Amino acid sequence: MNEFNFIKHIKDRFSLHAIGDDCAVLPKDDRSDLIITADMLVENVDFRMEWTTPEYLGHKALAVSLSDIAAMGGIPRWAMLSIAVPETLWANGFLNAFYEGWHGLASIFEVELVGGDISRSENGLVIDSTIGGEVNKDKAIKRSGARPGDSIYVSGPLGTAAGGLKILESGKATAGGTLTMKQCRPLPQTRLGIRLGQYDVATSMIDLSDGLSSDLTHLCTASGTGAVIYANDIPFEGELLDFAGSAESLIELALHGGEDFELLFTSTPKRLQQAGINDVFRIGEITDNPGLIESDRNGERELLLPGGFRHF
């Protein structure tokens, strides 16, 4: 059983209604709902110390959760941070630098650290980042709202972080260039998420953490739809083409590479125009073929199977 199936199994077993989106949505007051998300980052599984800096890691721990808040159209408010720290890191000032990086991003969006926990770890750093945010009552943008005919958009270039990961894995560079910095210090689409939420623009949304093919599958499954992606329309960084070497390799990274933390959402050109949002990229359409997700390249269609990151 993979991790997504296991989560579905637990959801069904215990009738857990709030599970299955980027954030849980809970009633707050008459005008707003509380949204909450948690992300666990494990050393040597989700990151490697030698590829990054304590400041970048603090930044990223917050960014990945901010991205989930953005994916619901929410405004981030507060955070909890739990860390299991090896003795060596406790002694060498790592945590100070980590919190500086965390706070540098938090202060931009006025996210307040309100709690968490510190434990000791015998084997590697483990971080759990929880964020609470707000959305207007019943206005959280879910994965399940896509309808046939909707256009599919992304907020920015894809495959960048996956390219960065390959560079880091090759040992040829540490964090520095466009690709590696996207991997080590991703910028969440917080402002776009809030705009999409406030103006009822997006019909459905998810953040691109696992990879386009996987995350689009999650969205289509929740919506009971299919989709076609126009591979040639996917935006990418110029550096990624240089790195990838071929169009084939580039498209592979863009379709399946994880951790870009861009937003993937559905809407219509008219809705976007009315909201004055023009800095996003149309990459496909929602279809009425439930479960059928295809990529179209120069008119040739093939099945797009989820190929993104999984822990299990």
Add this chain to the structure above:
Amino acid sequence: MNEFNFIKHIKDRFSLHAIGDDCAVLPKDDRSDLIITADMLVENVDFRMEWTTPEYLGHKALAVSLSDIAAMGGIPRWAMLSIAVPETLWANGFLNAFYEGWHGLASIFEVELVGGDISRSENGLVIDSTIGGEVNKDKAIKRSGARPGDSIYVSGPLGTAAGGLKILESGKATAGGTLTMKQCRPLPQTRLGIRLGQYDVATSMIDLSDGLSSDLTHLCTASGTGAVIYANDIPFEGELLDFAGSAESLIELALHGGEDFELLFTSTPKRLQQAGINDVFRIGEITDNPGLIESDRNGERELLLPGGFRHF
């Protein structure tokens, strides 16, 4: 720098006002506040797999956080659960049993699992348990409300879990008897916490996770007071005396042993009587000597220095 000093350093460095109690208190609506807490449990630091069962561990992961909600006088509502799981545990059904144990306790208090995360771990299980609860507006019971003359109470016997830990460490038994079960499957004082919160009974409160000497120090530091504990008045389980062998050893466990997850609070006999609460134990008094915490045994007083558990 120990962990408590580090947390104070971060709190001061970034002006974090919500940190420093068992839960953060955040505004929810006109009538209530949201309270939140997180606890991280790390294999071979906070627990050992060979001493417990997956079900007990699931129970305990929830219990330790429920205890923090109780310590603010709150009603628990929802939970997030993040887990980093080694491959072997993923494959052998551990998580199913873990969630059964978690849910067994959650269902008693109608706590709903609303989210979390699953990651892979290369070295040992790591669990981060976050709970959200509710208190009446501005009525969360803080550590800082104790006043000279208040009596000090505990909700139940002390030193039990520490005795259980010693038995487990000795390798003579696994979870089964009163002492080991208190260590592996503690019961949070959720109902008492709610009663103390609803009737404005407690002036200050903390849960006994680190140990009486440490947790009382936290409470007195926050309140700007001192305290005297009447060591002979501390309640204990009969089995603990059998195990400890001597009164000295028994009192040592009761004063410094952690993880009983009983409540430590201050109030007056009159307030307790008015609220009809008589199933608690008076063990001392708050004094007006800030920072001076003493234990009194047969009229002889000595300094009670924090001797409870610390990760760093």
